[in-house]
Amino acid sequence: MLRSDINRMIEEAMREFEKKGLILPAWAYWDVKEWYKNPGLGNEIRKDGLGWRVSDFGLGDFMAECSLQCLIHRLRLAAKKA
Numbered sequence: 776m777l778r779s780d781i782n783r784m785i786e787e788a789m790r791e792f793e794k795k796g797l798i799l800p801a802w803a804y805w806d807v808k809e810w811y812k813n814p815g816l817g818n819e820i821r822k823d824g825l826g827w828r829v830s831d832f833g834l835g836d837f838m839a840e841c842s843l844q845c846l847i848h849r850l851r852l853a854a855k856k857a
Contacts, residue, residue, distance in 0.1 A: 781829050803827075 792799060802813070802820060810817045820826060 784829060785827055 789799070789803075802809070802816065803826075805813070
């Protein structure tokens with residue numbers, strides 16, 4: 776699995792979310808530079824297990840069975856950054 780494949784899947788998921796009117800927290804769109812500019816919030820996001828999770832759910836065929844989820848457990852993180 777190449778990072779470019781993962782990035783493409785994330786971009787596709789974000790387009791689908793937008794079509795459905797799902798609003799993601801601002802940090803869902805951060806690039807690497809933004810993470811370095813926001814170390815406190817970045818650490819909280821990682822500690823809480825938020826972010827993009829790409830998985831085939833143990834089925835053994837990532838490209839055929841993959842699923843992409845944006846896990847948002849605490850809305851306060853979204854409000855904090857917005």
